[in-house]
Amino acid sequence: MSLPTGEVIGILADNLRIRGSVLPLSKRKVTRWARGLNLPHGGRTVLYTGMMYQLIPYIEGLVKAEKRLGDSPLAELTWLGRKINRLVNISAFMARPSAKLRAVYNEVPVNVALLLKEAGVEFGYLYKDDLYSGALAHDLGADEVVADHARKVYGVLRKRGVRRIITIDPHTTNMLRSVYPKLIPGFDIEIRSYLEVLAEREPMLRTSLTGELVIHDPCVFARYEGIVHEPRRLLTATGLTLKEPEKSGRMTYCCGGPVESLYPEKAEANARRRVEQLQEAVRGSDQRSDREACEIVTMCPMCFVNLAAAAPDGVALNDISHYLRRAYVS
């Protein structure tokens, strides 16, 4: 059973309003990935994670806690939980991912930073000012809270002198590039995904890769931001063979992730359907097999976490940056 919709949205919106993120994380947890990379502090061009990859293992923990609560009599007390959460950050206590899981997600921004460096891109990192974009609250229609938050984020970016942002995940890209300009008159920072930046630079291949991958396009890259060709160009240039599912590119099929915070069971069902479609790209729809091994490449943390949870044994998933780093970083 799901928790009451209004109370869950209320908790997420309260967190964004009071603590700057739908699921507040300490600055140490947000910036841990950058340790040892010696990235300059700030600058006109910055790599911006929007906390997304770092947040996902915590959101996953929170969703698991939600499921347990939803099946217990405590579900009726969610309203009380929301009141307490305004005073004490209880959502942080509910979501405690393992160090191993955190490391999986922290690896992605490391990969991206190394790829950009190798491609000769000059950029810095904002560290404590690498703020959440408000993506989930925007999806849920918490518009006033998101508008306030967007103005705060923009104020910080202006104060730090940022003119160009390189994003990693689709949701932060969409918020900063397509939503913020509607909320903030005069928003004048250039936003580009690292996939666009890399594809434009045509990085030198360091190590050829072999193998076959099934590509899953995130809806937000493919249909909101028109990013379809860049990941394909970068991946095929490595030597990898890309298999396209029937629903691919601009007609991609959603992983189910966007409804996970409210209706985890629906998200799971959608993810299972998508994994089957991706498996079919390898075996063909006429050759039924319950256990078809395949390797799926994703480029969104929400897609990754949802599809991974639905993938049976033998189906492996990796973020696109995993392959690009192996191929383009010496």
Add this chain to the structure above:
Amino acid sequence: MSAGVNGATLVRPALAGRVGALEEFNASACMNCGVCTAVCPMGIEVLPRRLFRYVLLGMEDQVLEQIESIYSCLLCKMCEVNCPAGVHIAENVRSLRHHINRTVFGL
């Protein structure tokens, strides 16, 4: 209630204006072809064509009966890229969520 004296529906056009206060609620472009329903990954039948019609007609009670469907939408835009009338379906659904957040959930 939205039902009139003869079972007809009272039309309250102001609802569409309230829902679309922040963004253009362009559901009136919908020509009711049903492509959106056919391609929806979630199999949500009420979204978006019937739901948008409720809004345009001001049938708020019927809209509020569909809260779970409205929040179950993935905003994936599969319907939108296939819509022959160019309706901004995802943004319309988001506008509805904003309206419900304010009027029902008190956010």
